Amino acid sequence: MSALGRVWRLLPRDMRREALFGAMAALAPRPDPEPPRPDAAGPVTVAGYFGAPTGLGAAARRLAAALRLAGFAVAEADLTGPLRQGPPAPPPRVAPGPGTLMVHVNGPMLPWAMRVLGRGAVSGKRVIAVWNWELPKLAPDWRRGFRFTHEIWVSSRFTAGAVEAEPGAPPVRVVPYMVPEPDPSPLRRADFGLPEDAFVALSVFDASSSIARKNPLAAIAAHRAAFGDRPDRALVLKTHKTDAAGPAWREVAEAAAGAPNVLVLDRALDRRDLWALVLAADCFLSTHRSEGFGFGMAEAMRAARPVLATGWSGNMDFMAGEGAVALPFDLVPARDPQRTYDLPGAVWAEVRVPDAAAALAALANAGPERRAALGAAAREAAEALSPAAVAARARAALLGLSDPGAQGPLGLQGADISV
Numbered sequence: 412m413s414a415l416g417r418v419w420r421l422l423p424r425d426m427r428r429e430a431l432f433g434a435m436a437a438l439a440p441r442p443d444p445e446p447p448r449p450d451a452a453g454p455v456t457v458a459g460y461f462g463a464p465t466g467l468g469a470a471a472r473r474l475a476a477a478l479r480l481a482g483f484a485v486a487e488a489d490l491t492g493p494l495r496q497g498p499p500a501p502p503p504r505v506a507p508g509p510g511t512l513m514v515h516v517n518g519p520m521l522p523w524a525m526r527v528l529g530r531g532a533v534s535g536k537r538v539i540a541v542w543n544w545e546l547p548k549l550a551p552d553w554r555r556g557f558r559f560t561h562e563i564w565v566s567s568r569f570t571a572g573a574v575e576a577e578p579g580a581p582p583v584r585v586v587p588y589m590v591p592e593p594d595p596s597p598l599r600r601a602d603f604g605l606p607e608d609a610f611v612a613l614s615v616f617d618a619s620s621s622i623a624r625k626n627p628l629a630a631i632a633a634h635r636a637a638f639g640d641r642p643d644r645a646l647v648l649k650t651h652k653t654d655a656a657g658p659a660w661r662e663v664a665e666a667a668a669g670a671p672n673v674l675v676l677d678r679a680l681d682r683r684d685l686w687a688l689v690l691a692a693d694c695f696l697s698t699h700r701s702e703g704f705g706f707g708m709a710e711a712m713r714a715a716r717p718v719l720a721t722g723w724s725g726n727m728d729f730m731a732g733e734g735a736v737a738l739p740f741d742l743v744p745a746r747d748p749q750r751t752y753d754l755p756g757a758v759w760a761e762v763r764v765p766d767a768a769a770a771l772a773a774l775a776n777a778g779p780e781r782r783a784a785l786g787a788a789a790r791e792a793a794e795a796l797s798p799a800a801v802a803a804r805a806r807a808a809l810l811g812l813s814d815p816g817a818q819g820p821l822g823l824q825g826a827d828i829s830v
Contacts, residue, residue, distance in 0.1 A: 412828070414447075414491055416568070416812070421634065426458075426518065426586055427477060429699065429751040430495070430522075432519050432520075432523065432552060432555060433555075434459065435522040435523040435526050435556050436441060436522040436559075438522075438526050439522040439525040439526040439535070439559060440525055440526070440528075440529065440530040440532055441525070441533070441558060441559055441650070442536065442537075442538040442560065443534065443535065443536075444560065445581060445638040446561035446562070446781055447509055447535070447536070448538045448811075449511075449512075449537070449809065449811040450510075451810055451812045452511070453509060453510045453511060454484060454506065454508075454509075454510035454511070455483045455484065455504070455510060455511045455677060455809070456485070456486045456487075456488055456505050456510065456511070456512050456513065456532075457471060457474055457475045457478065457479055457486070457488070457513045457515060458487075458488035458489075458490055458505070458512065458513065458516075458524060458528060459471030459474070459487075459488075459489055459490060459514070459515030459516060459541070459695070460489070460491045460494070460496045460497070460515070460516070460536075461487050461489040461490075461491065462489050462491035462492070462500075462633060463491045463497050463498055463600070463766070464679070465514070465617075466495070466543075466620070466706065467496075467515070467516075467517075467543065468541065469494075469706070470515065470541075470566075470588055470672070471515040471541075471595055473588045474513070474515060474541060474591055475487055476497050476586065476589065476590075476798070477589045477800075477801050478801050478805055478809065480589075480799070480802035480808075481802040481803070481805050481806035482806065483806075483809065484583075484677030485511055486505070487503075487608060487691055487757040488503035488504075488505050488528065488532075489503050490503065490516060490527060492526065493527040494516065494520060494524060494635075496687045500639075502527045502528070502529070503527075503528070503534035503643070504532075505528055505529075505531075506532075506781050506825055507531040507532065507535070507538065507712045508535055508536075509535050509537050509608075510534040510535075510537070511536060511537045511539060511540075512528075512530065512532065512533065512537070512539070512541050513537065513540075513541055513564075514528075514539070514541065515538045515541040515542060516540075516713070517542055517544070517549075517553070518542055518544075518549070518552070518554070518555065519550075519552045519553055519555065519556065519562065519563075520554035520556075521555075521556035521559050522541055522555060522556065522697075523558055525559050525830075528775065528794065529618050531804065533830075534643040537558060537561055537564075537723055538559070538560050538561050539551060539561065539562045539563070539564055540556060540560035540562070540563045540564070540581075541563075541564045541565075542556075542563055542564070542565055542570065542572065542574065542814065543565070543703045543817075544565075544570050544573055544574070544703055545565060545570075545624060545690065545701045545702060545703040545724065545725070545748070545752065546573060546701055546703075546704065546752055546754060546757045546758075546759060547572060547573050547757065547758065548576075548610035548757040549573045549574060549576070549577050549602070549753060549782060550606050550754055553577075554579070555590070555690055556754075557577075557579055557580060557581055558779040560568045560580075561581060562581055562582050562583070563580070563581055563583050563584070564583075564584050564585075564586050564589050564808065565583060565584070565585055565586075565587065565703075566585070566588050566703060566704040566725065567585065567703060567704050567705075567724075567726075567727075567728045568585055568726030569585065569599060569702075569724045569725040569727070569728070570725060571583045571584075571585050571742070572631065574667065579754060582631075582657070583815070584808045585728075585814070586801070586804050586808045586814075586820070587704065587728065587729070587795075587796055587801055587804070587816075588704060588706070588709075588796070589630070589796060589797065589798045589800075589801035589802065589803065590647055590706075590709045590710055590793065590796040590797070591713075591802065592712045592713070592798075593685055593686045593690065593710075593713060593714045594682070594683055594687070595686035595687040595689075595690050596681075596683035596684045596686070596687045597687070598684055598687040598688070598691070599687070599691060599735070600691045601654075602645070602687075603676065603688060603691060605645060605647065605691060606642065606643065606645060606672060606675070606692060608647070609642070609644060609645045609672075610644050610693050610774075610775040611646075611647060611650065611691065611692045611693050611694075611695065611705065612630075612634065612644045612645070612646050612647070612692065612693065612694050612695070612696045612771060612774050613646075613647045613688065613691075613694070613695050613716075614630045614646070614647070614649070614695070614696050614697060614698070614707075615629055615647050615649045615650070615685075615691035615695075615707040616648075616649075616650055616707075617650065617651060617652055618650045618651065618652050618656040618659075618660050618663075619652035619653075619656055620654040620751065621747050621749050621751045621752055622656055622660060622663060622749065622751075623659065623700065623743055623746065623747045623748060623749065624699060624700050624701055624751075625697075625699055625700075626698045626699055626700050626762065627650075627663050627698070627725075627765065628662065628666055628720075628766055629648065629664055629762050630648070630698045631646065631648075631663070631666045631667060631670060631673055631695050631700035632666075632764045632768075633683065633762075633764050633767035633768040633771055634646040634670070634672075634673065634694070634696075634771060635670055636764060636765065636766075636768035637768040637769070637771040637772070637775070638772070638775070639669070640671055640672060640674065641672060642672055642818060644775060645670055645672050645673075645674060645675045645804055646670075646672065646674070647674050647676060647682040647688070647692065648663070648673065648674070648675045649676045649685075649688060650675065650677055651677060651678060651679045653677050656749070657749070658748065659748050659749055661816070663800070666812075673700075674679045674750070676688075686714065687708075688714070689710060689714045690714055692711075692716060693716070693717075693774070693775075693782055694711075694716055694717045694718065694719060694771075694774055694782070695707060695712075695716050695717070695718045696718075696719050696720070696771065696802045697713030697718070697719070697720035697721060697726070698720075698721055698738070698762045698764075698767060698769075699720065699721050699724070699726075699759060699760075699762075700721070700745070700759040700760050700761065700762075701723070701724045701731070701745070701752070701759040702724045702725045702726050703724070703725045704725045704726070704728075705720070705724075705729075706808055707723050708720050708726050708730065708735075708794050708817045709726075709729055709793060711789070712729070712792060712793035712796075713760070713793045713796065713797075714786075714787035714788060714790070715783075715787055715789060715790040716733045716786050716789065717734050717737060717774060717789055718730065718734065718736065718783060718785050718789055719736045719737070719753050719767065719770050719771065719774065720735070720737065720738060721737075721740050721760050722737025722739065722740060722760075723740050723742075723759075723760040723797070724759075724760065727795055728787065729792065729793060729794070729795060730786040731792040732784060732789065732792040733788045733792065734785040734787070734788035734789025734791075734792060735788075735789055735792060736774075738762050738763065738766055738767050738770060739763045739766045740760035740761055740762045741760070741762060741763065742758045742759070742760060742761075743758060743759065743760075743761045744758055745758055745759045746758070747756040750800050754822075764827075795816060800816065803815050803816070804816045
């Protein structure tokens with residue numbers, strides 16, 4: 412490492428972050444002041460982390476798939492390497508000229524992405540930023556991205572509220588991510604080390620993101636309060652990247668180790684094996700403190716599994732009907748040891764563990780037939796996230812039309828929606 416590199420590493424993290432993003436904002440090309448009118452025949456390019464095995468990578472791939480299903484010809488520009496989300500790679504090439512450029516990176520990274528894409532990729536295009544955020548208050552460094560987009564798409568009304576509350580925010584549209592039909596591998600309970608005759612609750616989270624936000628300690632506490640050590644009542648914590656989570660993960664690991672009916676699956680699973688795991692469970696449990704969208708819950712509902720989840724944040728857009736139980740909570744200051752969501756003045760939800768325990772016990776005692784009926788209700792509610800339903804919403808959004816799936820006042824604000 413060079414002397415300059417060593418000095419850079421000695422700077423505080425926040426100072427390095429501000430210097431990097433500030434420099435990119437000064438150097439990046441901005442879109443034309445007025446966006447072109449929506450054009451059903453115009454080319455669409457989605458730029459994002461297509462090569463990354465992360466939630467943002469999966470989200471970018473699903474967005475592109477939904478737009479194709481909606482009838483658009485979509486080109487992909489992979490920013491994984493250029494934005495240091497994976498192995499180094501050259502900048503992607505985006506065809507110059509008119510069309511729509513959708514940049515699926517979060518607010519602080521948007522100027523950097525525009526710098527990588529270059530003036531030729533941006534000039535003459537309608538630019539749409541696609542953002543994911545998990546608190547009701549936007550972090551200050553996201554505001555820098557407002558200057559680099561004509562419009563912002565978000566996946567939930569919850570995230571829309573955080574963006575729209577900011578002075579100077581561009582128009583915002585809510586377009587959820589599509590959840591495909593389950594496509595499980597042949598794996599069964601025995602393949603995951605699960606007892607065949609037990610009631611199994613499943614929680615899924617990425618340990619490297621924010622363990623505090625996902626809050627698996629509350630899931631363990633609720634399961635223990637409901638069932639104690641009963642071997643016919645199991646909780647599965649499916650996670651990965653625990654080696655990057657530090658003390659936050661050690662606390663969870665110690666709590667799980669003290670419970671003989673709590674199983675930790677600490678490994679990456681491919682998409683089909685993860686579907687198989689969801690289907691091997693009797694329900695999905697999420698004691699999250701905040702979610703921008705809630706892929707795990709949405710996928711469990713599409714797989715006809717009842718969901719018990721904190722009744723707050725992005726998941727409340729699709730958690731409806733008797734198959735989706737919204738757990739009571741209290742709002743508390745957001746505190747994140749991993750620092751991703753440690754934002755002064757922000758709040759998030761603290762699920763009430765006794766209520767979560769009671770809901771788990773009730774579901775376990777309901778019996779297989781009743782759980783199947785609840786699962787069917789969950790799947791019916793999640794039909795709004797099916798590929799066909801989301802493709803219709805994405806098409807309307809891209810053409811500047813009214814949203815066929817909108818709920819209430821959130822959606823596009825202050826833009827010309829004529830075609």
